[in-house]
Amino acid sequence: MTAASLKRILASMKRPLIGVTLDAEKPGGYSKFPWYALRQNYCAAVIAAGGLPIALPHEPENATAYLDTIDGLVVTGGAFDVDPSLYGDGDRHDTVVTKDRRTAFEMAVTKGALERDMPILGICGGQQLLHVALGGKLIQHIPDAIKDALAHEQPNPRDQPGHDVAVARGTKLHAIVGTETLAVNSAHHQAARDEPKGIVVNARSSDGVIEGIEAPAYRFCLGVQWHPEFHISEGDRRIFRAFIEACGG
Numbered sequence: 267m268t269a270a271s272l273k274r275i276l277a278s279m280k281r282p283l284i285g286v287t288l289d290a291e292k293p294g295g296y297s298k299f300p301w302y303a304l305r306q307n308y309c310a311a312v313i314a315a316g317g318l319p320i321a322l323p324h325e326p327e328n329a330t331a332y333l334d335t336i337d338g339l340v341v342t343g344g345a346f347d348v349d350p351s352l353y354g355d356g357d358r359h360d361t362v363v364t365k366d367r368r369t370a371f372e373m374a375v376t377k378g379a380l381e382r383d384m385p386i387l388g389i390c391g392g393q394q395l396l397h398v399a400l401g402g403k404l405i406q407h408i409p410d411a412i413k414d415a416l417a418h419e420q421p422n423p424r425d426q427p428g429h430d431v432a433v434a435r436g437t438k439l440h441a442i443v444g445t446e447t448l449a450v451n452s453a454h455h456q457a458a459r460d461e462p463k464g465i466v467v468n469a470r471s472s473d474g475v476i477e478g479i480e481a482p483a484y485r486f487c488l489g490v491q492w493h494p495e496f497h498i499s500e501g502d503r504r505i506f507r508a509f510i511e512a513c514g515g
Contacts, residue, residue, distance in 0.1 A: 282337035282513035284317040285375070287392070289344040290324060290368050308342055308389075311495040315506035316515040322375065324367045329374035338486075338513035339379045341372055343390030343493065347456055350406060353398045359406040361455060373399060385486035385512040387505070390454055393489030397458040397465065397479055400487075405459040408475060415473045420452045425496045428452035431477040437468035438480050438488060442508045443501035450477065450492035450499075457491060486512035 286309065288302040296303070304321060312319040319340075322332055333339075346365045350358050352373070372392070376399045379386050388396035394404055405411045408418055420428030427449035433440045440446070448469070458476040461467050469478030469490070481487040486509060494502035 281318040282515045284312045284319050284338045285322045285336035286319045286340045287342050307495045311506045315510040317510040324371040326371045326374040333378045338385040341388045341392030353403040361407050383485050387509045388489035396489045401462045403460050405457045418452045424451050431469040433469050439468035448501045
């Protein structure tokens, strides 16, 4: 066996390094000083799919250095919102809460990943940020914008389904999950509100709320409004496996 062949084999055996964005909290609770947070199942889902997760602190000035290191990007959710000014809304709903440094970092690293055609998976708030990064706009508060909306902030535990989504045939998401109906968990009060050029809506709930997006111009650019890291369905597992495969796993 030649050295070049061995190098190729070793490279194929290497697990993709997946950057996972963190949440940030003010002093209190865990620490008297500012602290980062990440649910364990985000990392567990990446590992189960064959990747190796690495947490990404909120350092916009180091976004390029992080991107030079990782093979794929997971933009996570959190109990906060993208600043409406970033998608051209002058007014801000009373329910909107922002985390400006987190958003600045996630926007920088997401746009950098798009420029490199690096695989991206946006989850819940991460899907919303991805939608904005791709030129889309958001519904600031679903109950005020959608008549007879479902309980998108589901009352039952997040490791249980809250409602179903209809998966559009012919989309990457449909090819991944292999079904037209998927039971999902739901923990959001905002959602994508449009389908601009370059974005394809791949899933909706029965009240018409956009539940998934993808950008076909990229190798793997997928956003889902639910939390597949809880693995409440085989479709959730397939989403992570397809993502890691796109990252070189």
